[in-house]
Amino acid sequence: MFTGIIETLGTVQEIRKNEDNYDITIASSITNELKIDQSVAHNGVCLTVVSISDSKYIVTAIKETIQKTNLSDWNVGDLINLERAMKLGDRLDGHIVQGHVDQIGTCKNIENANGSWYYTFEYNPDLRNLTIEKGSITVNGVSLTVVNSRKNEFSVAIIPYTYENTNFKSIKIGAKINLEFDVIGKYITKLQSNY
Known part of the structure; x- marks a missing residue:
C-alpha cells in the first residue's frame, strides 16, 4: 500500500527486454535505503526491486503491467515518481493507493x-x-x-x-x-x- 506522496524522483538508466518482461534500471537518491524484494511505486506502478548496485537498482515489469500502464513509453533519461510502501503507524498524508494502475x-x-x-x-x-x-x-x-x-x-x-x-x-x-x-x-x- 502507498499514499501517493512522492518521496523523490528517479531517472531511467536502462530498459532491457527480457522475453516478455522489461528489466528497468533506475538511479535514485533512495537506492541505498532499498532492499531486494521491496515494493516501490514507479509513476504509480508497484514494482519489486530485484537487484541493487551503488546508486542504481533494477525492477522487473511483466507483460500485463507493460500493457496496462505507460511503461512502454518510458525512455532512458525519463524522470519517474518514486514512493516506497507506507509504514503502519505513519500518517496517511495522501490517500490509500494500491500501486495497481487501472x-x-x-x-x-x-x-x-x-x-x-x-x-x-x-x-x-x-x-x-x-x-x-x-x-x-x-x-x-x-x-x-x-x-x-x-x-x-x-x-x-x-x-x-x-x-x-x-x-x-x-x-x-x-x-x-x-x-x-x-x-x-x-x-x-x-x-x-x-x-
Missing part, C-alpha cells in the same frame, strides 16, 4: 493559473472508472484531489511544490499517464454493477 489516461490541457497549474486528463469511460469532485485520484503515482469531474475527463490543480518535486513538470499535452482511481469508488462501482 488504466492509461492522456493529458488534454495544461493551464497556467498564476502560480499553479490545472492539468486536464481524459480516459476511456468504457472501463467504468469514475471520478467525483473533491474525490481522490492518483496520476503517475501522485495523490491528487479532483477539481473538475466529467464523464471521461477530470482536472487537478498542481501547486508549485508538487510541480517541482514530481514529474508533472515534464508532462506535456498528449502524454500518456498512469491512473489509479479511488479504491472506495471502485468497490461502489463494482457493487452497483452487480444489481
Whole structure:
C-alpha cells in the first residue's frame, strides 16, 4: 500500500527486454535505503526491486503491467515518481493507493493559473472508472484531489511544490499517464454493477 506522496524522483538508466518482461534500471537518491524484494511505486506502478548496485537498482515489469500502464513509453533519461510502501503507524498524508494502475489516461490541457497549474486528463469511460469532485485520484503515482469531474475527463490543480518535486513538470499535452482511481469508488462501482 502507498499514499501517493512522492518521496523523490528517479531517472531511467536502462530498459532491457527480457522475453516478455522489461528489466528497468533506475538511479535514485533512495537506492541505498532499498532492499531486494521491496515494493516501490514507479509513476504509480508497484514494482519489486530485484537487484541493487551503488546508486542504481533494477525492477522487473511483466507483460500485463507493460500493457496496462505507460511503461512502454518510458525512455532512458525519463524522470519517474518514486514512493516506497507506507509504514503502519505513519500518517496517511495522501490517500490509500494500491500501486495497481487501472488504466492509461492522456493529458488534454495544461493551464497556467498564476502560480499553479490545472492539468486536464481524459480516459476511456468504457472501463467504468469514475471520478467525483473533491474525490481522490492518483496520476503517475501522485495523490491528487479532483477539481473538475466529467464523464471521461477530470482536472487537478498542481501547486508549485508538487510541480517541482514530481514529474508533472515534464508532462506535456498528449502524454500518456498512469491512473489509479479511488479504491472506495471502485468497490461502489463494482457493487452497483452487480444489481
